[in-house]
Amino acid sequence: MAIDITALSDEQQLALQQFTSVTDQELDAAVPLLQKCQWNAQIAITRFFDGDADTIDPTTEAAAAAQQPPPPSQSARRTETLMDSIASPRSSTSRSRRNNNGGGGDGGLEPAPRVVPTPESQLTQPVPFPFSLLLLPFNLTYAIFQRVLGTVGYIFPFIPRLLNRFYSGRASQPSRDVRRRPLSPRDTAERFTREFEEEYGVEAGTVPFHPSGYASAFDMAKREVKYLLVLLLSPEHDDTAPFIRETLLSPSFLTYLKEPRNNLILWAGSLADAEPYQVASALNATRFPYVCLIAHTPSVSTTAMSKLVNSAGLVAPEELLGKLRSAMHSHDAQLERIRSQRREQLASRSLRQEQESAYERSLAADREKARRRREEEAEREKVEREEREREERRADEARKVAQWRRWRAQTIPSEPGVEVKDVVRISLRLPSGERVVRKFRAEAGVEELYAFVECYDLLSGEAGDLSEKELQQPEGYRHEYQFRLVSPMPREVFEVEKGGTIRERIGRSGNLIVEKTLGEEEEEEEDNGEA
Structure with missing residues (x-):
């Protein structure tokens, strides 16, 4: 059945684009699942990869999610996080220390959420027209004040940094640049890669960044049983440039990232964009640059993705590689067991498909033989029928000729x-x-x-002898x-x-x-x- 995309709303088209970019499903299979999930892309993607859309009612789950309060805007979210950090500095310090030291056993692993960027149209709600007229003078005053402050900050660039350090400090929650034009996850990743290569003067492909959004990298790591290395950079922190030049671009670290046997997917983002900001909030990142290794943890759940090790702030490449190797070495056995199981399942599925294909070919050959046999039998029956009809016509013709001759002989x-x-x-x-x-x-x-x-x-x-009774002339015979x-x-x-x-x-x-x-x-x- 053909799907008319133009009949969908903007939010539905965005949800459909997110779902298809992650799952690579066709439209005729994606639209029914999204409709059951009330066009909630995150629930639909979770149900697709968990494979329990038939056992768990996604409509009830989507309805429950719709009854929850809407997510706060970016500014409200940032203010709330700042207040939490100011109110409980001790908890923030202990969480940062735990992030720097990494996790312990499987029991201490923190779950790694799957983050789908919220559309801007859902974050901001339009103000009714009467209220917009009332707020027009305040909006004009705010715009003029923002322009003046922007000009002063441009002339004296040290003033915004001093203000940021005075109000928030280096350990505060990240902020995003709301003036940057929001893009789709793939376009955001491409823009980050392009700005990274231009700023640090590296050639294209030097750092193997994932070319799409966080949800796409998360799903690929889950589907292909690989490690997901998340790198979050904040342009407001002074440690960003040294970390990139000394750690990320070091030859040993780049070689480790590009080694195929490590099964590593690198996803990076700048907190100036909306999606990396949401990922940082979901991963509880407080210090930057922030590095987090995520992998599938079957000991926790059959579908769980957990954070194996964290690293925040400036760190040497040898120290960071040591943390990653240690965490991956302790987790390789579980992932290899899952990979072997999936290879066996893939092999059995391929064998079953080959057997079904061979059966279909054999069935098609048998059908072709039966068709040819039916055609030959039909042709033979047709020839025999035509021959019988010819013989009958000849016999009837001969009978009429004999009758006519006997009748004509009596009339001579x-x-x-x-x-x-x-x-x-x-x-x-x-x-x-x-x-x-x-x-x-x-x-x-x-x-x-x-x-x-x-x-x-x-x-x-x-x-x-013609002495028998008089014969009649055959009817219709000439x-x-x-x-x-x-x-x-x-x-x-x-x-x-x-x-x-x-x-x-x-x-x-x-x-x-x-x-x-x-x-x-x-x-x-x-x-x-x-x-």
């Missing part, structure tokens, strides 16, 4: 006697070589002469003579179709030869059949 007048003076004497040479001489009345037609030749064997008594009468010298053909009496056409006497025409017609029929 007998030879006139000596008392009849006006007669025509005809000498006939039959195809058998026999010569027959017979008298006919002068007013007799030429057709009677032909009928005499046709019925001569019956009249002479060679083909049976007899055609298969011979013609010809005078030898000079040669002249007396056709029966021209009619006339014997006296008018032949005279008082004549010698005629009976020439058969059946052979010529049969040759013509054979020629037509060959053609």
